[in-house]
Structure formats: C-alpha cells, structure tokens
Amino acid sequence: MNTIYSEFQEQFHVSSVRSFPEEWDKKTLLDAVGMKKDLIVAGPFGSNLKVSDYMDEGIPIIRLQNIDYGKFIDKEIKYISHEKARELAYHSFRAGDLVLAKLGDPIGKTCIVPDYFKDGIVVADVVRVRVADGLVDKKFIMYSLNSVATKNQLINGAIGSTRPRVNLDQIRDIQILVPPLNEQRKIAAILSSVDAAIEQTDAIIAQTERMKTGLMQELFAKKFDIAKLGDCSFKPEYGYTTSAIFQPVGPKFIRITDLKDDGVDWASVPHCTCDEYVLKKYLLKPGDIIFARIGATTGKNYLIKENINCIFASYLIRIRCKDMLLPDFLYQFLKTSAYWNQINANKSGRLKEGINIPLLNGILIPLPSIQEQKKISLILSSIDERLDGEKKYRERLKKLKLGLMQDLLNGRVRVKVDGNV
Structure with missing residues (x-):
C-alpha cells in the first residue's frame, strides 16, 4: 500500500x-451547500408513500438499497405514478443530487444520482442533498459525507442499536471542513x-x-465415472468442542463462522487450549477439506493448503481424500451447482437444515482419472x-x-x- x-x-x-x-472553513452541511433548508430534504412519511404505491414503470423512487458509498446501485428500481410524484414534489430529486441513507448500518452512506435519472422521489429514510451551483464541489461533499468523521458524528447522534437512525436536523448540522x-x-x-x-x-x-x-x-x-464421496475418502470426522480464546495461546481454532465467501482470514481465527491427544486427532493438514454442517452456511467448505497449527470446531466436518481423488479437484467440484443442488436437497428439514456425515458421504462426485x-x-x-x-x-x-x-x-x-x- x-x-x-x-x-x-x-x-x-x-x-x-x-x-x-x-x-x-468549518461549516455545517446546510451552510456548505447553500444555507437554504429546502436544499436538504428527507423523503415523505411512510403514510404518504406506501409500498402499495410502487409500480413497475412511471416516476422512479430511490430507496436505501439503491445507495452505496459513492456508488448508485441501479437494481430493483421501483416507480410511482406521475400523479403521486406531483403530490410528493417537495421530496423530489434530479440528476446530480446527492442521496444519503439516514437509517441502517452503515448509516450515512451517500452517492450521486446518475445522469440517466432525470428526476424522481426519495423515500422516507433517504435524504436528498442539493448543492447550489458553483458554491462547492458535489463530489467533494459526497466524499466528506462518506468519511469516517461524518459517520462518527451520525453514530454518536443516532437512536436505535439494530438499525440506527438520525433525523433531518442532524443531517443538516453535520460538520465538514471546506477548503x-x-x-x-x-x-x-x-x-x-x-x-x-x-x-x-x-x-x-x-x-x-x-x-x-x-x-x-x-x-x-464431460462423461466421467460417478462415485460417492464416502467411497473416495477416509472416514469423515466431526470437530472438537471447546471455547475459543482470543489471545495467542495454544493452536488456532477454526469455527463455522470463520468460513467466509472469500476464504479464511487466518489472522482473525481465535485460539484454544487442548492436550497433545486432542491436538494430534484434530490437527488440520494440507489436503484436508472442512465443511460447515449446520445453519445458513451449511455446505460451505475450505481446502487447507498450508501447514497451520490449527484444529477444527464441532460444527465442522473434516474430509481426507484417498489416493483415487485429488483434494484440489474435489475442492473445485465443491464450487459447482451440481454439488450445491445435492446439499440443498439433503439439508431440508434435517438437523436444523444441516448435514451430517452419512449425508456428506452420499454426495455424488465425478471421478475421472488422476x-x-x-x-x-x-x-x-x-x-x-x-x-x-x-x-x-x-x-x-x-x-x-x-x-x-x-x-x-x-x-x-x-x-x-x-x-x-
């Protein structure tokens, strides 16, 4: 970096x-963009704009899911009628306006309305910020609103813990530095x-x-031979039950929550204490594949590629391949829809939507030559x-x-x- x-x-x-x-200068957001309150406007109350008003065409509306940090997400766009839009004209936006989320986590994320949206309406939990021409640079304001300093201001003044919320006056009073x-x-x-x-x-x-x-x-x-995973691997094993320790004491202790979509962040994996017998039995080795066996992550897996002093927790299952099956090949197959279709079919209604060793052994896999x-x-x-x-x-x-x-x-x-x- x-x-x-x-x-x-x-x-x-x-x-x-x-x-x-x-x-x-140090200014409030309202002062920076033009000192007129109608430059910073929140969406209408929910009673004035309901889900039942949404349509598949008409005048676009901007919702929380359309806003990211500096990026407009143009998915699942909803619309309202021209009549409803005229009724809510005070809450309108136009291309080039800034839109800010005043609800949720992360709170305060802001982006600029793209040029292809000429006008529309913001919903209740979105704030439209309009910059007076020539006064400040709108991209500079957007980056200021997306900064850590602004987020801290909003968090400190927010109410609610699960989905924090701020009001319109708090948005107008955000303090920013203006060069x-x-x-x-x-x-x-x-x-x-x-x-x-x-x-x-x-x-x-x-x-x-x-x-x-x-x-x-x-x-x-391709037309390969088909085999059951259990016939191509040694007996799978459930992991060890103990408490995680977040100090560097003992081996790493990988849990179901450590399996992310982009792999494992080993720096964040905790440790545990165990005796030599447990360490020898549950120690992960290169070529091992661990599977999440319960909950929303059921079926998620990870291939161990390096020597890591780490044991695996009880909500994981370890697979070790026999000579007829390469771990790298199996790991690639585990990313296919053919694998996930079997997992989703097997976990339904079982073990709180989980899988177990017999079900994992029964997974059908392609088995070409080495x-x-x-x-x-x-x-x-x-x-x-x-x-x-x-x-x-x-x-x-x-x-x-x-x-x-x-x-x-x-x-x-x-x-x-x-x-x-």
Missing part, C-alpha cells in the same frame, strides 16, 4: 502539513481516480468469475490465483482510498493546485 500511496503522492503532488489549514473550491476539486479528482481503479478491478473480477463459471460447466459436463483431475484442477486453480490477486489488489486500493480520505479531507495532507484542476 505504501508504494501505491507514494505513486499518488507523486502523481498529484501531495505534500504533508502539520497544522489545520487557515484558509479552510477553497479549486482544492475541493483536486481532492475529489484524486479520490475519484482511486474509485475508478476500484471499479475497473471489480469489472475484471466479475468478468473472470463469469469465465470460470462457464469453464467449470464445460469441464465438469491425470484428468490434475488437468482440471490446474486450469481452475490458475484462474483462482488470478482472482485472488485481483481481490487483494482491490483491498489495497480500498485501504489506500480510506487513508487518502482521512488525510485529504481534514487538511493533514494538502494538494498543490495550479488553477487548472
């Missing part, structure tokens, strides 16, 4: 300062360039995942490595953006502005 940060420092001529910039307009634009340009890099990386990841899905369907559609297994697993593993690299790069960019926001939006780091931003 330091290398990327240095590149941005050189590209945008960023230089550090120690003191708060004298030429910056001169040309510096705002330069800051927004820097942060926008990082966003563009993140979006490009997202597109590469999505394209690669689509390619892999198609390739998996092609590779596993040479064919190697070929398939190498092809798919190479794509996984590419995806992993892109995802790690995306995380570095996100950390870079967070660091830049913290430094640029509070004046700790200044940008040189030449008047031609």
Whole structure:
C-alpha cells in the first residue's frame, strides 16, 4: 500500500502539513451547500408513500438499497405514478443530487444520482442533498459525507442499536471542513481516480468469475465415472468442542463462522487450549477439506493448503481424500451447482437444515482419472490465483482510498493546485 500511496503522492503532488489549514472553513452541511433548508430534504412519511404505491414503470423512487458509498446501485428500481410524484414534489430529486441513507448500518452512506435519472422521489429514510451551483464541489461533499468523521458524528447522534437512525436536523448540522473550491476539486479528482481503479478491478473480477463459471460447466459436463464421496475418502470426522480464546495461546481454532465467501482470514481465527491427544486427532493438514454442517452456511467448505497449527470446531466436518481423488479437484467440484443442488436437497428439514456425515458421504462426485483431475484442477486453480490477486489488489486500493480520505479531507495532507484542476 505504501508504494501505491507514494505513486499518488507523486502523481498529484501531495505534500504533508502539520497544522489545520487557515484558509479552510468549518461549516455545517446546510451552510456548505447553500444555507437554504429546502436544499436538504428527507423523503415523505411512510403514510404518504406506501409500498402499495410502487409500480413497475412511471416516476422512479430511490430507496436505501439503491445507495452505496459513492456508488448508485441501479437494481430493483421501483416507480410511482406521475400523479403521486406531483403530490410528493417537495421530496423530489434530479440528476446530480446527492442521496444519503439516514437509517441502517452503515448509516450515512451517500452517492450521486446518475445522469440517466432525470428526476424522481426519495423515500422516507433517504435524504436528498442539493448543492447550489458553483458554491462547492458535489463530489467533494459526497466524499466528506462518506468519511469516517461524518459517520462518527451520525453514530454518536443516532437512536436505535439494530438499525440506527438520525433525523433531518442532524443531517443538516453535520460538520465538514471546506477548503477553497479549486482544492475541493483536486481532492475529489484524486479520490475519484482511486474509485475508478476500484471499479475497473471489480469489472475484471466479475468478468473472470463469469469465465470460470462457464469453464467449470464445460469441464465438469464431460462423461466421467460417478462415485460417492464416502467411497473416495477416509472416514469423515466431526470437530472438537471447546471455547475459543482470543489471545495467542495454544493452536488456532477454526469455527463455522470463520468460513467466509472469500476464504479464511487466518489472522482473525481465535485460539484454544487442548492436550497433545486432542491436538494430534484434530490437527488440520494440507489436503484436508472442512465443511460447515449446520445453519445458513451449511455446505460451505475450505481446502487447507498450508501447514497451520490449527484444529477444527464441532460444527465442522473434516474430509481426507484417498489416493483415487485429488483434494484440489474435489475442492473445485465443491464450487459447482451440481454439488450445491445435492446439499440443498439433503439439508431440508434435517438437523436444523444441516448435514451430517452419512449425508456428506452420499454426495455424488465425478471421478475421472488422476491425470484428468490434475488437468482440471490446474486450469481452475490458475484462474483462482488470478482472482485472488485481483481481490487483494482491490483491498489495497480500498485501504489506500480510506487513508487518502482521512488525510485529504481534514487538511493533514494538502494538494498543490495550479488553477487548472
């Protein structure tokens, strides 16, 4: 991340300062965007706009699910009639307005309404912020509203713990630092360039995942022998029951909650204490595959690839392959719809929608020759490595953006502005 940060420092001529910039102002959001209350408006009360008013065409409405940090999510767009929109005209938005979530977790996330939405209505838990022309840079305001400083202000004033909420006056009173307009634009340009890099990386990841899905369907559609998983693996084992410890004492202790969609974050896996017999019996080795056996994550799995001093918890099942089945090949098959269809069919109504060892043993798997297994697993593993690299790069960019926001939006780091931003 330091290398990327240095590149941005050189590209945008960023230089550090120690003191708060004298030429910056501290303002409320309302003062910053134009000092008129009708520039910052919340959606109508629920009694004025109901779900029953929603339509499949007409005038668009913006809901909480359409707002992300700096990004408009144009999925599941709902509409209302022209008559209803005229009735709620005070709560309207137009292209280029900012929309902010005043309910939920995360609270305060903000984006700009895209140009293809010329106008519409915001719902009750969305706030529309309109920036007076030429007063401030709307992208700068968007990044300020998405900053950690703003989120902390909103959290401190919010009510409710499960779904925190703030009122319209609290939104209008958000405190932000406002540099001169040309510096705002330069800051927004820097942060926008990082966003563009993140979006490009997202597109590469999505394209690669689509390619892999198609390739998996092609590779596993060949006519192979079919076998039961239990015939190709040693006796599966349930994990060990004990309490997790969050100090580095004893071996790692991987639990069902540690299996994420993007793998396992080993740094966050807790530890446990156990004797030598338990450690020897439950120690995970390269080639082991662990399965979640209960709850919403039933069937989720992970292949152990390295020597890690770690044992597995009781809501996990461990599988070790016999010589006829390569762990890498099995792991790739476990990502297919053919596997998940069997899991979903077997878990229904059982063990609180879970699976057990007999059900796992009965999973049908393709069983080509070892040479064919190697070929398939190498092809798919190479794509996984590419995806992993892109995802790690995306995380570095996100950390870079967070660091830049913290430094640029509070004046700790200044940008040189030449008047031609």
